[in-house]
Each structure stands twice: as structure tokens, then as C-alpha cells.
Amino acid sequence: MSTKDYLEKDYYKVLGVSKTASQDEIKQSYRKLARANHPDANKGDPKSEERFKEISEAYNVLSDEKRRKEYDNARSLFGGSYRPGGGTGPGGFDLGDLFGQPGGTAGPAGGERLSDLFGGLFGGRGRTATRSRRGADIETETRLTFAEAATGATRSFKLSSDAACPTCKGTGAKAGTSPRVCPKCSGTGHENQNLGGFSLSEPCSECRGRGLVVDDPCPTCNGSGRGTSTRTIQARIPGGVSDGQRIRLKGKGAPGEHGGPAGDLYVVVHVQPHPLFGKSGDNLTITVPVTFPEAVLGAEVRVPTLNGLPVTVKIPPGTPNGRTFRVRGKGATRRDGTTGDLLVTVEVSVPQSLSGEAREALEKFRAATADQDPRSGLEARAKGV
Template identity: 40%
Template sequence: MAKRDFYDVLGVTKGASSDDIKKAYRRKAKELHPDRNADNPNAEAQFKEVNEAYEALKDPDKKAAYDRYGHAAFEGGMGGGGGHPGGGFGGQGDFASAFSDIFDDLFGDFRGARGGGRSRATRGNDLRYNLRVTLEEAYNGLQKTITVPTAVPCDTCNGTGAEGGAEPQTCPTCSGMGKVRAQQGFFTVERTCPTCNGVGQTIKNPCHSCHGAGRVEKERALSINIPAGVETGTRIRLAGEGEAGLRGGPAGDLYIFIELKEHELFSRDGQHLHCRVPVSMTTAALGGDLEVPTIDGGRSRVKIPEGSQTGRQMRLRGKGMPGLRGGGHGDMFIELQAETPVNLTPRQKELLKEFDKLSESNNPQSSSFFSAVKSFWDGMKG
């Protein structure tokens, strides 16, 4: 049976461009694929015929030979066909070669085969730096110099990884794809290229300083600005200040995580500050004035009401922490802690005992509590 014209098989004219031939092949291959034509006994033969036509027409040299000699170009060693006797698909290697092209078209978008798989350069890793600051520094903000151990571009090869700054060469094994294909029966399996380890490039003479990586380990000093209002958990991103990319790739980012040190006077709750202030028993009972510190280094005078109890709070508006993104300052809360005197002298003890006899009606919380206790006991007896 005479072979059909390859152009007729693909449904294109003789003057069709390479793109037109590939599109036609893609369309025909999907249409005639045996898996999609289980009820058509001729589908496999037609599918092979389409692949044979595409194998001949996709290559400019083979196409020129076919245009001049027809099918005879691939028979008896004539012309530049380089195929097998009796046709261009005498073995699975040719079939795999042709099918890999359509495989790229059909699935390239999902695995980055259309150039995206060419990993000429790799982005550097992001780095994390934990920075502890004082509450005062968080209140005022600060500029600080930190030392970050990281990978930086190699000065010897200018980050290329090649001796003398030469450009890396396209990997001869995978042609720059970073992957190689192996035929397993009807399917084509992709694996990471063993020659370039997926990079897509090889270096003939690696740089003696970085051994072909294009970067070296080094400590780098960075001056950073910490804005006022930061708190534990605040994250600051410095774009491009992370690890240098591999073989000239873009650098990663540096993330600075803030942790506030404990303060001996103040505790923080968002933008608000809390300060526990001890007061003498007499000041709590009689009232008075109290001078307290503020986070800005100043002082504020607070009036203690007569009869204040432990735990009573007073607010100083605007004396808290600034907002990280503006919005004014929080407040500062003073919490009173009435202090019981210790190491009393005999005279002080005598005066307190006399005071206690005269103050039975001056302790409302005690009276209420013991009245409730008496009712509880009476109820238990009943």
C-alpha cells in the first residue's frame, strides 16, 4: 500500500510553517490517540502515521529532503533523512523524540517545560534574624547595626561560578532543560539531569573561590531602622538582603523578628503600659500624692484617693506606647499595692493595737466577709 503524503496526513499545505505543522500535529495526535479511540481498530496505525509525518516535517533538513525526493528520501539511505528503512519510525527512539515535542506542548505549562524549566539561576534563601530590643528602644525607635551570616556573590567570578567570570555553558545532556527523558514503554518519564543536577548549565572551569556556586559564606553588617511602636512578634522585611542567589540569581529577603526584653518597672499590653506601685498603709488609708516614672523618662504626679485598696488602678492618658502605624499613644495604668509594714518597734506595735481597737467600723470588706462566713456556718448547723 502506497504511503500517504505527509502533508495530507497532517492536514497542512506544503508551504506550512513550523508552527503550523506543530499545531496540526498536536491536533491530530489528540484526535487519534489510541486511548481516546478504543472502539477504532485503525486508531493506532493512524496515530503512528501522524507521528511519522511529523518526524519528517518538523526537522528543516528532513523536510527539505522530503520536499525534493518524497518518501524516497528516507529509503535506501538517500538524502538527509537519517531514518530507518521503510519509514521514519522504525524504532521507539524516533517515536519518543516526536512524542516529546507534543508532550511539551500539552503539558509544558504545568511543569514549566517551555523555557521555564531552564534554571539558569536560582533565587537565594530567605533569612531570619531575631532581634531583642528594650522597651525604651521600642518606644523611641532606633537605628541599629546587625551582623548577619549569609551567602554573598563571589567577587572573584562576579557571581557566575566560572573562573574569570566566564558564562556557564548550556548542559549538553539536557540541552538546558534541567531534566532528561527516558522512554518506558509507551510513556516518557522525566528525571532531574544527572550532569547539571537540574540547573540546566555546566561550568567547564569552576571558580576556585566559590567552587562553581557563584557565592561564598560571609558575615555582613547591615544598618537597619526599627520604627517606634514595635512589639514582640513584629516582623520587618528587608527585600534583597537575604542569601545571594546561586550563579547570579536574585537574592532572598531578610526577615527581622522583634522580641521585647522584660522591663523592671513596666509591663506592656498592646499600646498600654502597666506599672505596679507600692504605697504605704497610711498613704492608702489617708490618701496623698505619689510621683511615678513614665516610659519617656519623665515623671507624673498621681493623687492617691483616701481609703485606696490594693489593686486600685488609675489611668495616665497618652503615657503608653506609640502605635506602629500611627494612631497616637496608648495609656499608662498605675496599680496600687498597699504595703504591710514589717520589723515594727514595740511602740509601733502598741499604736497599731490601739488603732485596731478603734477601727472595727472602718473595714467594710472585712465586716462583709465575716458576716457572710457567720451566715455560712449558721446554715451548716441548721
């Protein structure tokens, strides 16, 4: 069976099981399908015979844990993007790219074939163990005040990540010595395993994938060539972040190896609550108390903002409790640099005590508005009338 067939055939689909199926589920499905499609039970039916061969082939791979793992790893490299019949359009690629067959087009790395990129996984020519590698992603957390979260802030982060050993500069060899090319894999870092028509690459058991063998190891890293790097970076947290949000700072993670790009830094933000302001999307919110006369007769009230400069909001006569007014441009900073709004909700304040004069005035007001019942028809609406 060719490598192309190995990638093209979905053995899980052939057996009608999921990719997470247990060995018992695989065996049960195989027995059921094998009985139904066995040539003895379908004499003269070439389709059943071909189906029986496919079922047997799929079972031979999936029933063997090692072969199943190798099969899964090989197919996962392409994320399900292989399309039978070749072609480099959306949804597929040409296997000529992978194995260097005639008719293949340039791979995604600017002219390199996919066989180069995957380092000879399928027994083709591959790169040495010194190929470039992207740095690891790092995750940390920070705490911001409410104002910092709304407008943005700069923070210092002390990061520890895997890096080349500072003593041996990543060679793994003791000072004055050098590593030698692994004799087992000839420096490629991998060795091939023949699976009967399909060659699968694995990390070299001698050098563990490095391609080099260290005879006199560095005392600092014990020959691994790796150490821990600690560094402090300054990073800008954009405005408008929310409590618990996880933001990505591209290229601020661990440094890459052999010219590879740096990883990313992920920061989980914790925002301290504010005693007055809240947040709704890119807008800030605030509740402002007004007196009963202000709500009834109208007024102009001063409203604080997050930057400390108050604004004046006009309350029209007859404003009900809970009405919200919008103040443009006084909210949180958006990603594009613009600013959201401040949403001001009025809350009619009810006095807890009244002077005799105030009580008398309210009694007169109640008498003058006795014919205005705000609950008129309430019971009827409750009954659906």
C-alpha cells in the first residue's frame, strides 16, 4: 500500500467508528461488518468482496495500537485538509508537494516542498535537527485598576522560559569540546521505521532527535543544551479590556531557535472594581441620584467622568426613574483608538425625613394630582383584559 493510500483512506469511516473508539468498539464493528460482507455470504458480488478487503485493511491498522497511533499522527499533520485527487485549491493540496512527485507545486514555505517541512516524516529527504523553531507561548497575569483597564496601561513582566544554556551556548558540550554528528541517524535527528510499504519517521533513539551526540556533557545543563532564561519586558495592555479577559501579545513569548520567530505572550487581566463606574462593552456606566423635583420639573446636573472632568447632563421635565442618558466620547478606549460613551442612569432619590414645610407641600401636591392614578388599569392588564 502506498503512502498516498495511507493518507487518503479514512479507516474510522470504513469501520463506522469514531476516532476515540476503544479497541472493543473497533473489534465489534469489524466483526459485524466482516460477517455482512464476507465473500462466502455474498458469492458473485464483487462490491462486497472489495468492501470486505477495505474492512480488513482498516481493522489491521486500527486494531494495532502502535500502527493506529502512527496512522493518527500522519493524518493529523494535514488537519483533514488532504483532498483525494490532488489540487492546491481551497480544501486540498497535491501530494506531489509532499513527496516530490512530478507535477507538484511549491509548498507553503516559499518554494520548499512539504517533505522538507515535515523533516522526512514519510521517509523522504528532511532537514537536519538544527532547523528553525518557533518559540514557546507564555501565559501570565496582571492586575489593573478600573481606569487603567478602560484607557490602557503599560506593565512590566518578568518572564522565565526555556532557552539555550548560557554556559555551552546550546551545544550541550563541556567547554573546550564539541558534540559530534550522531552515527545512527547521520545528523538528521530521526530514523525510519518500515511499516510494510509505508515508512514512518521517529526521533532517533541514539541522539533523541538532536542529530548530535555529546560525549563530554556541559555540567550546567547535563548535556541537554537547554536552560532557563529570565527576562523583563515592557508590554502595553490595550484599553477596553474586561475582568478575566485573556489577551494575546504577539511575539512577546519565548525566543525562537535558530532564527525562528518568538512565541506569543498571553496575559489574563484582573480588573479592580470601581465604586461608581461600571462597564458595558466599550461604554462606561454610572448611576446618578436626582431629587423628585428635578425629575418632575427638569434640571441640569453635574456628572463625574473617569478622567476627573465632570460634564453637565440636562434632565428634561417628567424624567422617570431609571432613564438613561448618553454622553458621547466619555467611555472606554476602543481597539481602533476611538472612545465609547458614558451611559448615565438617573435614580430618583426618596428623602428619608421631611421638614414640616416640605411635608405640607407634598400633601398639597398629592391632593392636586389625586385624579392622576399611575396604576389605573393595572389589574385589568394583569388579567389579560
